Amino acid sequence: MKNINIYLLVSLLVVASSCIEETPRYYEFESYQFERMDEDGGTWKTFLVTDPSQISITTPSDVNSSEYQAELTQVKNQMSGLNTGQRAVIRYWTNNPVLRWNEIALELAAKYNLIPGPNPDDTYTLPNPANPEGPPAFPFAHPPYTSRMLAYLSAAQFDALVVSWYYKFEYDRKSPYKVDDSIVPAYTTNEIPSYPSDGASIAQVSKEILTAMFPLEADYLEQKFQEHIVSLIQAGLNVPSDINAGLTIGTEVANLAKQRASSDGMSRAQTPKPVSDSIANAAFERFGWKWQNMETPQRPVGLTPLFGKVSMWNVPNVEEVRVGPPPAPGSVEFEKDAQELQRFANNLTTNQRRIANWWEDGVGSYTPPGHWNKFAKETIVKNKLNPLRSARVLAYMNTAIMDAGVACWDTKYYYHYPRPVETIPGFKTILGTPNFPAYTSGHSTFSASAAEVLSYFFPDDATKFKNWAMEAAMSRVYGGIHYRFDAEVGIKQGENVGKYAVNRAKSDGGN
Template structure:
């Protein structure tokens, strides 16, 4: 179906103008705190991902609101609110009642900051970033698309599980928020009837700081500072007393430890294989198919990007073979020769619209990568539809699991087939979008985008046509840029959709839509 659309997809370019004409850089979303469209009182019964249920992590009952301990906390909170500085007021306004979006923005900011190719040493050797010595040189991490997809997946999954647990205890203990008990408290955000114990904001702050500190170890001090600001704002907003916050931190830390234990053993530490392993993968592909990808990037890095990312543990797909696509065309086949003709024609007729599409979806070095691009879209929809923190975290969790699974499936295909890129096969061919350091088939942009779009189409059915159109434009953008063959894009799009079906099936069974 997508192949038939390749020749007419230019009309989709206008759709993107509905979202943004700006450069794809991380920016704080300008929005005010909003009233949630629903409270999801049964959210504590939803099926989480890392734990068996919302009750799997124990949390003691809070003190009664009539107790002297609680009344003292209430008095302390009111006193602190009465002495707020202008800076603290700005912080309260910034964090809003749905800080899931803010921590997602912080993650995208860090991905863009660390999405830089490590340079060569003075003696011509090439050192890879290492978590054992993150200060480098080069600094750790290199936040390329596979790394970004994984960081976002662990962040959002831990946030989701933490909030399922928080919602379980909120409605088990039903401790009303301070502003619901004392009319003198001027709550900074729109009021709701969601109980305050444990603080969902504190869960998010603790989880986010813990996960991102491991993913970006050089940013620990920065993340601690953001966490402290966020935690303080929870009290100064009038939404939580200190024991609400302490309980949320406790839950967040316990969930984070489970997420990080999985991350430590998911295989990512082996993804950037040494040259000998990389060379053996290349030789195996040549024996199997009679072709191989050669890196034409200048200067040439000795090893392709994460050759073993395809072996990293998946979230919802049973194994990479379940979504491995069919083999690409033989290099002397009519299908291949027709694609050579198509790419030569695109190169000879680089229209302003095609260049705009290629540039908009480039998501290259110094940006938040294709996974980050889709997180930006998800974040905008979350605000548009006024989701509460729990449902927001669920949206990010399922989308980012699908994106990461899609990346794993894509990288399996890339290094199993080891298919050469157009610049390698077409004499004198030039790209307008750089030369990636990994094989051509399938297109990462296509897989990441289709996987994300299908999850967003499930969660936001009103936006299904729009997000699927974006995914197809992201796919063709890489062909317009000269980076990929059209079958890299079309098959990659189907691959991403295939991956997403597994994720959506899990989401349909978690209880949130019942």
């Protein structure tokens, strides 16, 4: 009997440890053959740069010059005798590092997506960019903040690559491995010229944008940057002068992005209490209702009441995409949707619960914009897009997502509509109720705009993207924090905003 017990225990341990699932820290994919080169990529329309020629880089030396040959020797020296750790770093960055920098951005979003708690005297302190250490630390990477961070990152990455492509095909200097047969690159080869280095321009622009958005992460980002730059040489992709030219482009484009960001209105989005109160009172006078924060202690100001005034990317004026009013609390239409919420709360199915949690993307996560970036990344790899085309997808999607956020926030604070926990007595939810008005649903607008853009770039998967957006919208209804009309109108609003980005993409030269 005693032996049986020990035998049982050992076999249980063996069985249990054999069914452990992986918990990866990043998306694992191998370098791949790009589906095309896009020789004309340098002519595509950009977001921040007026014309690629406004950024100048030096004319590269010829591959037969002694100068270049010396660089080549340097590359070969660095490539010889790589250790396991160095090889792992090269494998990590892959030949599409746009996706890695996007992943780093999502990780920082999740790290900083923490809502400041109350002080002992029941007041709240807001994160302050002038004192990023806090407490609370700056930023609070909530969905509007994260949508804007990703929009700047992706737009700047795209522009940096358009400029890189412009010079690549102007100077047409081959990759080290095309010049010298003895160099065996770490990744799948391609015919894209290597001067300037697209990898270096991505590394530089990403580091600078992310450091501006997450100032406490400067050291971490510098370390990632150095690691990436070294990997470009060690992988046999670039010689040092390729990299230097790429860095110049990255710096110039990042400056343009930071310039735009400094005056886009974001610094005024989180208003003082008197402004916030006057916005609430304006809605109350107009409609007869207003939203209130239900936390204890009550937060004096909702999340970014003036995010609706932040400059948009693809929509000329936010009022063009403002939706009509929601049904008044107490109306027949309202009661129908409020009763539905109570029905869900009392009889939530396992699948509805799963949907609510799957899409929660709440505090501590990479937010709904982050979720759609994850889908975009996987779809980009599936379709074997080159870095330029990847950046294009992300730039249009993330500018659309931010525009959707701006449109949604404009609507939210214009109508100032109360949440279900305010209008339904005793109502309790499985999701936390966010600190801003209900109508329209942020998840719905973010998701519908992203689905609209992704469906344009990847028509084969359009049905899937649109279904996901609908599911994301309904997840908030299952979770008890949105009425069905918040979700359904939010979807329409998001689709509408997404169409502006799609129309722009249709004429950017990339088709």
